[in-house]
Amino acid sequence: MKAPMTKIVHYINQFFAGIGGEDAAGSPPVRVEGAIGPGRRLQQLLGDDLHIVATVHCGDDYASGSADAVQEILALVRQDDPDLVIAGPAFTSGRYGLACARVAAAATEHGLTSLAAMHEDNPGVDEGGAATIVRSGVAAREMGSSLETLAAAAAIVAGGEPLTNEQGRLGRPRRQVVRADRPAAARAVDLVLARLGGDLEATEVPLPRFEQVTPAAAVEDLAQTVLALVTEGALVPEGNPDRLESARATRWLRYSLDGIDSLAPDQYGSIHGGFSTVWANEDPHRIVPLDVARELEAEGAIGRLHGEYLVTAGNGTSVANARRFGVEWAADLRRSEVRAAILTST
Template sequence: MEQKKWRVVCYINQFFGQIGGEEMAHVGFSVKHEAVGPARLFQELLRERCEVVGTVICGDNYFAEDTERGAAEGLALVRALKPDLFIAGPAFNAGRYGISCGCMASAVARELHIPTVTGMFPENPAVELYRKDTYIVKTGIMSSQLRNVAPVMAGIGLRLLTGEHIGSAAAEGYMIRDVILNEEQPDNAAVRAIDMLMKKIKGEPFVSELLPPNFDNVEPAPPVTDLSGVKLALVSDGGLIPEQNPDKLKPNGSTTWGHYDWDRLVAEPHFVIHSGYDGTWVLEDPCRLFPVDVLREEVSAGRLGALEPEVCVATGNCASVAASQDIGRQIAAELLNKGVNAAILTST
């Protein structure tokens, strides 16, 4: 008698769902009653014991604009497919895609009480939001590593279905979930503690069994009470730059930034290098990214002291935390040298 296979539902965005790129990020939910895109690879990996019965697809922008609505709509579609396992993504380092994958996996686990798995680059902002709610397998930055990470995701998913033991995050390759596992060790705690202490004293490498919390506290600057005497600057990670790209910004993972005279920037050929959003609306009216027109009116009315003529531009798409912090420090130093008192940061 043939063994009944577990039902698997996959979630992907419009790009992996073969609907389109950034120009189709606005599309809402749809369902294919078959394996589509990465789901085909999961079908191949799990074929002996599972069957992908459906692929839920949603545009990045549609989900990101209202995550509560997106989770509710997506959950209803997933529920109708009656899955035993839910696999989202992987999202790699794509921010909006990571949010939708994490949000969907969290909602499905909470409401349907079934195992869920997704995959992301460790610095994807969604990791910190959802790592406690689902298994997030570590991936590289780029989707070219799909075939490397999919077997890990499939393996964890299958073991969740069978109830087999899943080891620590470090051993299995998923993001730490703040769950303490009971594991038998060859040496007792006292011996292990002394061993770590001796290695620390000798300057040798060792791995602690308890990770200290890592809090990144950023103290907000004091609020500006009177703008009439303030010189204001505009900063954005939206990637609007001159056509020749003098500062060598990249579409994603950029480590550089630039500052450009606004009037010259918009008067000469320019483009949006940021590959994480549709720049059509910015090119139609650059003031949608940099509200120069409104702020100049404020200066003329005497409600704002002055507007710095140069804008600072970076590309936030898939940028690492370390690179972003470095860029931020450089921009801050530049603005201080220009006598800027406050800045407005706009994003995509």
């Protein structure tokens, strides 16, 4: 008897759906019948038993800019009641990778088998939750080989088998807390003696790898550019009305600068838990330099100051959250036509 066909919904971004580039990055999610873009070649590689019944595409800014977007996408994905959700490949594109990982993670939470494809340095690798993430190339020029890896992985996970690292699975194993027999001090001395004895591999903490961030190109014409002020210095309106965490922040906030020329010490203050806030609170411009920014705006040195500042507290924040804030800020600012930002760090 022939095995029943596996129904697949494929998620891709606006670029690979042929909608447009950065100009269309804000486009909302849309469902279309069958395979489109890279999905066509993927379908050929998948063969007859695995069938892409629909494609959902969405702009990268829209998809990575809020948690609601992922739920919207998931609602479209679930219309076809798929057996497998495939997202990507996203290569090293940060917003696209994040969207793929989150769609896969959300689908997995809803009991759908899902698979996202991206390069190992994509920040999305950390956001896949319980979904499987498979390796892709660095950029679209490696589309062919990336789709071959993805198709092979799809056949494996569609069959209910776990994907192994050798088969291209990405993502570090979850760190779980256990109680050791001996205290850390004793284990540390053991480790010193092992290393002195020539064991250079021994460690309890595998060395994490961090991607190198390439600085953006210089802004060409600042006088025509919308500039934003963003900070991890936890400067919030007096009384911290939205309860930003002073440490281990899980979110970021935005506050309007419309019609405001300066930040009065009795109206703004830093609630950051990681540095002495005395001088910040004496003059909040030490964290968010609105005064100078307004001067530059008046002189015409910058095109315009963005109408709000974005803020979080960078204190004991997990790298995964910090990276997510960065991607969300970039998407949010792009949507508002901001093309340059000053990030003040404390």
